[in-house]
Amino acid sequence: MTSTADERHAHSARSAGSDRSTGATGATGSAEAIRPADATDHTAAVSEALAALDLDTKALLLSGQDMWTLPAVPGIGLRSLVMSDGPIGVRGQKWSAEDPSVALPSPTALAATWDPELARRAGHLLAQEARRKGVHVLLAPTVNLHRSPLGGRHFECYSEDPLLTGAIGAGYVRGVQEGGVATTVKHFVGNDAETDRLTVNNRIAPRALRELYLAPFEHIVENARPWGIMTAYNQVNGSTMTEHHHLVNEVLRGEWGFDGCNVSDWTAARDTVRALRGGLDVAMPGPRTVFGAPLAAAVRAGEVTESEVDDAVRRVLLLAARTGCLAGVPAAVDPADVPSGIDGRAVARELARQSFVLLRNEPVGVARRVLPIDAARIHKVAVIGAAARDARVLGGGSATVFPEKIVSPLAGLRAALPDDVEVAFAVGADPRTRVPHARTGFTLRARYLAADGRLLADAPQFDGKVLAVGGFPDGVTRHNLAAVELAGGFTPQVTGSHTFAVSGTGDLRLTVGGAVLFDGRCAPDGGDPFEALMNPVERRVTAELTAGEEVAVTLRFVPLALGVGDGMSALSFALGHSEPQRDPDAEIEEAVRAAAGADVAIVVVATTEEVESEGFDRTDLRLPGRQDELVTRVAAANPHTLVVVNSGSPVELPWRERVPAVLLSWFAGQEAGAALADVLLGTHEPGGRLPTTWPARLADAPVTRVTPADGELPYSEGLFIGYRAWQRPGTPAPAYAFGHGLGYTDWTYESLHATPGSVRIRLRNTGARPGREVVQIYLAPRDAATGEAVERPARWLAGFAAVEAGPGETAETEIPLPDRAFEIWDEAAGRRRRIEGVYTVEAAHSIDDRRLATEITVH
Incomplete structure (x- = not known):
């Protein structure tokens, strides 16, 4: 497998056998050069289409016609451009399970592969x-970068390092656009936390802005040529990003040469004139935005010129031409060249196991290391934790998609282990504060009804959450919808008192097995429509049910409103379910007994949507509920305990030295359990390396302030976020360093040769299994040639490459060191400046495990 695809490629392999290198990534370049997916010249076609439009039509083209689309103009052969949320899947225009989506692992997981290819x-x-x-x-x-581990959308971003972020993002953009679909790289720029994200003014010094926060966007623009950028809600240094003339027009378009379309984050555009002159092309969502009719009126009033509107329309038409939405114009990618026939489940599974980071893997006594598990040597496995049965496979908010099926860790292990190995399950400790959405044992459909009872639409449900934002199923509108019934069957797995929960803003009636359990109105205390939509009131009831006996379940919902404001259609309600609950102490005791009687205990701990999601920042890094206590108790009962951490971003692991093995699975996508079984049972290595530093305690983290004061958030740490800060003298050691991750074999770094242009490394697999190693190259400045004092980190990532080799084999790889690696942003001069002098070049397994070093002199 090649490590990257958006930059130049330089590697070689030598020695007998199957020596392999899998590519190299440098500060501005990596593996193979690929013909840009937008090589077609659309200038003439765009100009011809623009000339045929009047002012009002041009203004409408810059404004969403609804939640997800731009208007069509049949007269020039322009089809409606359709947008959809990512990044782990493609939800489409309907926020529902009506049309399931492949769900890949979270972006933090993708970055943990260190594999742009x-x-x-x-x-x-x-x-x-x-x-x-x-x-x-x-x-x-x-x-956006992992500036602080408290960032609520941390799981949706890649890394604390701009090079790794840029390289992974460039690979992603290349892949999507090679498929003929546009990307919008987001959120430009500084959307690194969620608190007051609509209004916060982030104060970022020019050097930190250039070297850290703008750097991934610059890398992607230069190496992958994205067709779109999304500007953020927040302000940077006094200007909201949808109106930021300097960063959009002068930097993004001027210095970097970005020629694509600039789309606002949803509802981020606030002023017609300032947005247009600030470089915004499209204001979303519609139909009421600052563009459209208000923009045409501004032209007629002389507040902006029609030529300024034309510039934005050209970019929208270019986007349409590139994606094949302008008739008579060849798309940027020939349909014959579009990759097709891809097995989504296979890709999701491979990506997950390549992303898993083995943080710790120690022997127990004189025995072998805990992982991989030898299924031939065991008779009983205890699988413990609510997330083992109900895995959290994706983050909340706009990243949400609805997969057709999820493989949980429990299901994956049961399917993979031999029939003669007993798998015992215990919840142990359930961290959730809300009743989970009905899923296991349920078969549900959503029936959309008119006031006279007519069936308007009927759609299958992935689980008990019915959510539609921006549009309803075909045939359903805000005007004809009166009620929705979530109906189907439920087959309990356990006899006893089952808990059902209803939530939504409106009238709800729940019937289970013919009995009405709830009939009433739910509404939040406050008047915030977004709270009513995303965090509705929950009411709980119970029912005595018998294992194996199916009962009919119907939840009827009559909403109080069918939208947020005048322009955004929305609907949200849910049916929750949990099995009979034991006393929490008894649950932990049951887990301890299961572990004590097993050959190996696997504890799955997790975050929940209540503590890690879009829309709010975290307040601490603790695992919710009594999960820390659970791990400690289970580890005391069984020394062969391994812990799987199911979170999208760092959590404190106070028990990490008490267990022999810790595996980080992130939010692992729909094939989470199948991939986990592959790795735990040793058919595949855990391939991941940490893309961000994991602190031992929140108090040790270099940046913990994400809450503005008086509307402003100063980035007072400057350059020193992530490992750049952890490398400073006197800083407590993290729990696990940037780049850390173990495999199932061992590597010896044999030689390192460096010039100011590239680094060549040879290493040998000295273990007993085939394996993959991610070679990381760090630069550590020793002396500046001029003797000037330039504040820089102790070291920084300058390139990386993944290599593969069998037992005893060697692999050799060459990694470029481009000029950018030796430059800083000179604030006084307003440009980049090369710092000449002596640098130590370090080849490392992680930033704290540096294997070889040499010096170079840069002129």
């Missing part, structure tokens, strides 16, 4: 999904 293949799959759903523009990827 795998990101490119994920992009090919997502483009295939987009074409299937009639989507032309994917609203992804998110390339």
Whole structure:
């Protein structure tokens, strides 16, 4: 497998046998050069189409006609451009399970592969999904940085490092656009936290802005040529990003040469004139935005010129031409060249196991290491934790998609283990504060009804959550919909008192087995329509049920409103379910007994949507509920305990030294359990390396402030986020360093040769299994040639490559060191400046496990 696809390629392999290198990524370049997917010149066609439009039509083209689309103009052969949320799947125009989507692992997981080529293949799959759903523009990827572990959308971003973020993002963009579908790289720029994200003014010094936060966007623009950018809600240094003339027009378009379309984040555009002159092309969602009719009126009033409108329309028409939405104009990608026939489940499974990070793997006594598990040597496995049965496979918010099927860790292990191995399950400790959406044992459909009882639409449900934002199923409108019934059957697995929960803003009536359990109105105390939609009131009831006996279930919902404001259609309600609950102490005791009687205990701990989701930042890094206590108790009962951490971003692991093995699975997508079984049972290695530093305690993290004061959030740490800060003298050691991750074999770094242009490394697999190693190259400045004092981190990532080799084999790879690696942003001069002098070049397994070093002199 090649490690990247969006930059130049340089590697070699030598010695007998199957020596392999899998590509190299440098600070501005990586593996193979690929013909740009937008090589077709659409200038003449766009100009001809623009000339045929009047002012009002041009203004309408810059404004969404609804939640997800731009208007069509049949007179010039322009079809409606359709947009859809990503980044782990393609939801389409309907926020429901009516049309299931492949769900890939979270972006943090994708970055943990350190494999831009795998990101490119994920992009090919997502483009295939987009074409299937009639989507032309994917609203992804998110390339904001992990400035603080408290960032609520941390799971949707890639890394704390701009090079790794840029390389993975470029691979993703390449893949999607090679499939003929546009990307919108987001959120440009500084959307690194959720608190007050609509209004916060992030104060970022020019050097940190250039070297950190703008760098991934610049890398992607230069190396992958995205067709779209999404500007963020927040302000940067006093200007909201939808109106930021300097960063959009002068930097993004001027310095970097971006020629694509600039789309606002949803509802982010606030002023007609300032947005247009700030470089915004499209204001979403519609139909009421600051563009459209208000923009035409501004031209007629002399507030902006029609030529300024024309510039924006050209970019929209270019986007349409590139995606095949302008009749008579060849799309940027010939349909014959579009990757197709991709197995979504296979890609999701491969990506997951390549992303899993083995944080710890120690022997127990004189025995072998806990992982991989030898199924031939065991008779009983205890699988413990609510997330083992109900895995959290994706993050909340706009990243939500609805997969057709999810493989849980429990199901994956049961399917993979031999029939003679007993698998015992215990919840142990359930961290959820809300009743989970009805899923296991349920077969549900949503029936949309008119006031006279007519059936308007009937759609299958992935689980008990019915959510539609921006549009309803075909045949359903805000005007004809009166009620929705969620109906089907439920077959309990356990006899006893089952808990059902209803939530939504409106009148709800729940019937289970012919008995009405709830009939009443739910509404939040406050008047915030978004709270009513995304965090509705929950009411709980119970029912005595018998295992194996199916009962009919119907939840009827009559909403109080069918939208947020005048322009956004929306509907949200849910049926929740949990099995009979034991006393929490008894649950932990049951888990301890199961572990004590097993050859190996696997504890799955997780975050929940209540603590890790879009829309709010985290307040701590603790695992919710009594999960820490559960791990400690289970580990005391069984020394062969391994812990799987099912979270999208860092959590504290106070028990990590008490268990022999810890595996980080992230939000692992729909094939989570199948991939986990592959890795735990050793058919595949855990391929991941940490894309961000994991602190031992929140108090140790270098940046913990994500809440503005008086509307402003100063980035006072400057350059020192992530490992750049952890490398400073006197900083407590993290729990696990940037780049850390173990495999199932061992590697010896044998030689390192470096010039100011590239690094060549040879290493040997000294273990007993085939394996993959991610070689990381760090630069550590020793002396500046001029003797000037330039504040820089102790070291920074300058390139990386993945290599593969069998037992005893060697692999050799060459990694470029482009000029950018030796430059800083000179704030006084307003440009990049090369810092000459002596640098130590370090070849490393992680930033804290540096294996070889040499020096170079840069002139």
